[in-house]
Amino acid sequence: MDTRERLIESTRELLWERGYVGTSPKAIQQRSGAGQGSMYHHFSGKPDLALAAIDRSAAELRQRAEAAFTGPGSAVERVAAYLRRERDALKGCPVGRLTQDPDVMADPGLRRPVEETFTWLTGRIAELLEEGRAAGELDPALDPRVTATALVATLQGGYVLARAAGDAQVFATAVEGALSMLTR
Template sequence: MDTRERLIQSTRELLWERGYVGMSPKAIQERSGAGQGSMYHHFRGKPDLALAAIDRSAGEMRDRAETAFTGSGTVIERVAAYLRRERDALKGCPVGRLTQDPDVMADPGLSAPIERTFAWLTDRLAGLLAQGREDGELDASLDPATTATALVAVLQGGYVLARAAGSAEVYAQAVEGALGLLAGHVRQP
């Protein structure tokens, strides 16, 4: 891994662990093994480096979701594959946790990739659910947009509940509960 990549990866980890304020240039340099000159050679400063890290985390989140969404199976099976994929529920979502960071959300440049990622995720899920409705897999009473929003909220809320309880099982229960509600809209052949 080259210096630029080590800086981005270290920043991603520190953002997830400590938030924007707790992510000092010195901590980034120590974790990455890069010197101050190298850091400022690749990035204009902390905000520029944070943006690169947020963009990377958001891109990876979209890529993992897209892999599940374009996999094989019915719409419900693909949505379930996304919801059930392995996650570190107690650590939380590396993108979603940033919404609780006032310094990130106060900066339009830093918050933009977060907003875009959740909008993309909600729209992508809504599109899948609409496809399921059109294909006759899901009944016509299902509202794809509101259901997609609820599914994203279940994931993000599941992280919060799991962290509060100190148990990943709480996250799994939230996911299974959402899938149970969604199963009520599956049309029987």
């Protein structure tokens, strides 16, 4: 991995662990093994590097979701595959956790990839739910957009509940509860 990549990956990890304020340039340099000169050679400053890291986390989330969404099975099975995919529930979502960071949310540039990712995710799930409704898998009265929003909220809330309880099973229970309501 080259220096630029090490800087981005280190920043991603630190943002996930510590948030924006806790991710100092010194901590990034220490974690990445890059010097100050290298950091400022590749990025104009911490906000520029943080944006690259957030963009990377958002792209990874979309890539993993899309792999489940385009996999085998019915529309509902593909949504379930995404919701049930293996995650470290106690670490939380690397994109979702950023919504609790006031510095990220206050900066329109840093907030943009977070907002765009959740808008995309909700839209993709709504598309699959519409597909499932059209195929007779789901109740014709189901509102795909409203339901997709509830599923994304359950997923993100599941992380919060699991972290609060210190128990990843709480996340799995939230997912199963949402799926049972969806297919009832």
